[in-house]
Amino acid sequence: MKEITQEVYLKWYEDMLFWRKFEDKLAAVYIQQKVRGFLHLYNGQEAVLAGSLHAMELGKDRMITAYRNHVQPIGMGVDPRKVMAELYGKVTGTSKGMGGSMHIFSKEHGFFGGHGIVGGQIPLGAGMAFADKYFKRDAVTLCYMGDGAVRQGSLHETFNLAMLWQLPVVFICENNGYAMGTSVERTAHTTDIYKLGLGYEMPCGAVDGMDPAVVAQEVYTAVERARSGGGPTFLEMKTYRYRGHSMSDAQHYRTKEEVEEYKKIDPITQVKEHLLENGFATKDEIKEIDRRVKSFVSECEKFAEESDYPPVEQLYNTVYEQQDYPFLPHKL
């Protein structure tokens, strides 16, 4: 694996902070009703993404996840301004405003969505790996899902097929403890999610998902196994989300103390401490990063605000390849 150097830690700090602040901004503009619909934020889970990106070969490997998906594409190289614009429903957005919060896509940057039906992306991830194997490309797919999603039949059917055909895919469950208001304990007999791999003899294990260095190492091993023809791996990342499931969630299912406990091992704080303790950055340098992040977030907001809404024709010209497709009229 690429060494985890001072630069890597600096990048992790800046990236993760940017993701956090970017989403804090989304929450703020949501309250102003500039962004509507659902808004699922990644706050707290950033180390899973930062570590994974370090282990992947960007430009070659691919990623697919569920609806908690604003910052992954940014990590993979998508212009954050376009992600913000998508949430505003603007034509400059990643899907031209068609998808919104839950459906960010970037073919160019290897980000395959952004999926709203829980568990629906799991077979898709294996299918992407199937195509890469079919065409003998040596790319690997990282397929993410939540702790709730692993209870869908789609996971079990896909695990069997992925093992049978030894597909180059890494399945990563981001276990943030809850599926909406339901804890893992309340809906499963086996609560060690990684053990779901055992029945399929898929290499599997649990990982500290709050430390990007640990994540990077484990994901790297899995990615290289897949790349070298060793088939799939299933990793359970132990992580946490600080905010509610979406924006309207009173969070009666957990205590404030529990949230505070996790904030003590916050990935951004951990990386910041690592920077300071090892003399990788001074307090002033950290402040400079914080300033840069803040100003870029504002730039994203400005871009989204100033962009135009899509033209009405766009309702029709994204559905089929055939541009003169005979849609039925729906009103006079």
Added chain:
Amino acid sequence: MRTIQFREAIAEAMSEEMRRDETIYLMGEEVAEYNGAYKASKGMLDEFGPDRVLDTPISELGFAGIGVGSAMLGNRPIIEFMTFNFSLVGIDQIINNAAKMRQMSGGQFNIPMVFRGPTASAGQLAATHSQAFESWYANCPGLKVIVPSNPYDAKGLLKAAIRDDDPVIFMESEQMYGDKGEVPDGEYLLPIGIADIKRAGDDVTIVSFGKIIKEAYKAADELAKEGISCEVIDLRTVRPMDHKTILDSVKKTNRLVILEEAWPFGNVATEITYQVQNQAFDYLDAPIVKINTADTPAPYSPVLLAEWLPNAQDVIKAVKKVLYKD
């Protein structure tokens, strides 16, 4: 009369029936401890306990099928889908098992159960979370499909659905749960398969159902100011359909507009159109107009969603068209 919210009407209907009949249970995602994703089962875990109000994992295929299986052996399950968009994960159990069991077994097994939850769009939720499958389910023999539009109808029809001996699809809306309406204190049931004339009128018939009917009311109010009198019929039950109420009205007004939140191809409005042209052709003074969502998946962007979703203005235009006043 007292006024309650739609979500309270749903909870009351389920609770009253569960008090009366111990074979009934409620099962679904977040129905118990969270009191329902939209609080439509508030207080039910407390009253009935975890054996009868059950939180499930996100396993629609599994719990839909468990509902059907238990119905074969004496339960009368109420299965909640957080929204009917997610029923697609479990639709095999509904179409292939719940709807077929009685006929395939020569009448040995009936499936007295209700699948319920919100349908159709609810703001900018984009393509996978804004779908209306009324016509899909209504297309399937063996099922009944109910789509109420106010708390009173919801309570009376849900109680009837729970008592019905066949599988019933019962569709609500996230955008209706907060709606308030008059609901009497005492027990009542409403018959399945009977439409309701919500506004009486002479000039034109508007047929609709579910939350979108509110756009028909707005249109009727506007048109009344211009002296145009609309009869608004709420289907309430999509299958079996109350053709008689529709035909009687069309024979009186001679004009028909249908408002349905669904894609236009082969939907409930299409079925009504066929029946009316077939049975009341000579009464029609104008071609029937149906108003639906655009023939595309729902877009996220607010400007496109406004174009996609039918509204009162669209109804007004349609009414004027069938009256040749445009």
